[in-house]
Amino acid sequence: LQDPAPQVRRTAASALSSLRSPDSITGLARALSDPDVEVRVEAVRALSLIDDDNVLDPLISALKDPEVRVRDVAGEALVRWRSPAVARRLAIALQSPSLRRPAGDALARMGASAVDPLVDILMGDEPELAETVGQLLESLVGPGVFTDRLGAMDASDRLRAVEALGAIGGDRGVEGLIRALSDPVESIRIRAVSLLGDLGDQRAFDAVK
Secondary structure, X not given: OOOOOHHHHHHHHHXXXXXXXXXXXXXXXXXXXXXXHHHHHHHHHHHHOOOOHHHHXXXXXXXXXXXXXXXXXXXXXXXXXXXXXXXXXXXXXXOOHHHHHHHHHHHHHHHHHHHHHHHHHHHOOOHHHHHHHHHHHXXXXXXXXXXXXXXXXXXXXXXXXXXXXXXXXXXXXXXXXXXXXXXXXXXXXXXHHHHHHHHOOHHHHHHHO
């Protein structure tokens, strides 16, 4: 992988994809900075075939590669797994401005497995991500899922639903937050009022008043 000839480096990366050994992760991760595009593509392919959680960070990093083919191969690999662990890593990657768009695109293709990790982001202290997460949640499952969760027995589930509806907004988001104003838990009612204030939707005026 450190040979001066690009063809040798490409062949080495391709050979490592056949071995699928976790021992090659460090070297392949370094190869993601190779000046030759084909070497980076082969390195991403090799990483995508290794069954080890340590490949996730290099693959997510490859989503911001300047070459679209490298980004596409990395995105396909991450989406193919469709696991909550991968979705959580991608959701965390939304915090990086340079990864926000490609990580969001990958999450949008992952389906329902991305929903709870995205709500986890809303439960953290990242208010600047609310709009991005709301758009993703709306495209993945829509507000109806979270409106239904307002009737959950577990208060934490209801609070998560309130956060999601606040991020999604729109007619159904506002309607769900108005409904949450009747929740038996005071902290949930407070959060619903706060989110309705942030949305500034005139339809919520009477309910908040």
